Amino acid sequence: MESKFDEIIDRTNQLDIKWGQSEKVFGSTDVLPMWIADMDFASPKPVLDALKSLLDSRILGYTAPPDSLYQAIIDWQKERHHMELTKEAILFSPGVVPSIALIIQTFTKENEAIMIHDPVYTPFSNMITLNHRRCVRSTLIVEQNQFKMDFIEMEKQMVEQQVKLFILCNPQNPGGRVWSKEELIQLAELCKKHQILIISDEIHGDLIFQPYQLASLVTLDSSYQEFVITLSAATKTFNLAGIKTSMIYVQNKFLADQLKSAQAKTEQSNLTTFGYIGTEAALTKCGPWLTDLLQYLSENLEIICAFFDKELPDVAYMKPQGTYLFWFDCSSLNMTDAELAAHFATVGKIGLNAGAAYGPAGSQYMRLNFAAPKSLINEGLNRIKAAFENR
Structure with a gap:
């Protein structure tokens, strides 16, 4: 068929x-x-129909994200990933990579160390080096043709390099590994111990094959919400990369306020009408x-x-x-x-x-x-x- x-x-x-x-x-x-x-x-089709309806209105003026979009995000994350969000914890950004750059600029200083896995999505290292931070690579171990984290080496480098920020890719790109709850907890506890902020890039988090399930890092222990910032979008899931819309989930109010202040300096949080409408249609109608x-x-x-x-x-x-x-x-x-x-x-x-x-x-x-x-x-x-x- x-x-x-x-x-x-x-x-x-x-x-x-x-x-x-x-x-x-x-x-x-x-x-x-x-x-x-x-x-x-x-x-x-529901996304395309929603965007066509916007065009049929014949005026493409200034817009703001509606409450219904915030609710769609909250409902999707709760139902799909057991993540409890509030409207105040959701920030908008033109993409995951711009979000990473924003977080790097907001919470680290030039020449400070940021850790990533190796291999991993190329823009992670690009954003680190272009913003004049030091890129510390933790080489992943290959066991039974799957990536595993080397926690002993990771902690050694965290201490020696005085790492300030860790950028996680879950599921992992390019290997497609969905990190287990046990691995994520071990990573989070290491970062908590050494006072390291975590960015958890979960843009592929809806694209998971059975029997695997995404464990979103902030859902594993409430204390992780204090130092984990989650990045997500509907764009990868529903093939909408061109609408340039993503979300930053930050449940620590102090961190959220700092990011909002940083966004205000560049107007980064004001996105396109197509992004708002396309994202809401995807999350509410395209399951x-x-x-x-x-x-x-x-x-x-x-x-x-x-x-x-x-x-x-x-x-x-x-x-x-x-x-x-x-x-x-x-x-x-x-x-x-x-x-x-x-x-x-x-x-x-x-x-x-x-x-x-x-x-x-x-x-x-x-x-x-x-x-x-x-x-x-x-x-x-x-x-x-x-x-x-x-x-």
Whole structure:
């Protein structure tokens, strides 16, 4: 039976980074782009209908977030993630990365140390270094093809480097690991012990595969609300990256007041009407769409794993517990990281994210985005196989 997610939508004539920047990024226009983390699926119809209704009003004036949007966020987080929020604890931001920059600027000083995992989402380190802070990387351990935290080394570095802030990615990007409650508690207790503020980036937190469940850090102990700031958005879940809207959940009033003051200096909290309306429509009307999406992504993931097991049995990979990102080892090609990225683009004709961009521990890996129709997934897999077979 054909799914709505099977539809091929032509994105080449849009202002589209994923499909419109292939020549700039990969040096060719004939690669299949399966890199940047947005989906090749139509955004949910209730969101599109809400945005069309806005356009039909014919006036795009100044707006403010309505109380109904705050309530939609509160209800979603409580029902989906057992997080208790108040309106006062919710701040708006144009994106998770701008939120990270804001928090870095507000709560740390130049040359102070900020810790991240390695490998991890590239903008974490970018925001640290561009804001003239010291980036301390804690290398993740690989056990049974899954990432694990190295708590002994983490604490050693926290003390030696006098770390002030930790940026967590949950679920983890690029490996797709959904951190367990036990791991998160151990991390939080370390940070509490050493008075380290935590940013918990949970933008992929709704994209979790059964039987795994997201444990939002602030829900595990009420004391964690004093030093954990959670970042979230509807944009990743519902393929709405272009509306540029995210949320900062900060339940410590002192921290919230400082962030509000910092936002006021730049007007960062004033977002687009499209973001407010699109986010509310997504959170109030698109739960069934998300259920269908997760089923489709699960099917894609099984196709990918079966293909690697049969056609590329010597290639190690991480089966993600969350996200729509697939992380696989390319060291058998015996190439440098720069050669790897070029090889997949020129020989395989597929555009992937180079693992080295996620930190030194990402060397020799590539990242595949599998939020695409099955026909593109199958085509992409054949291109990956061609890249491995033609060295």
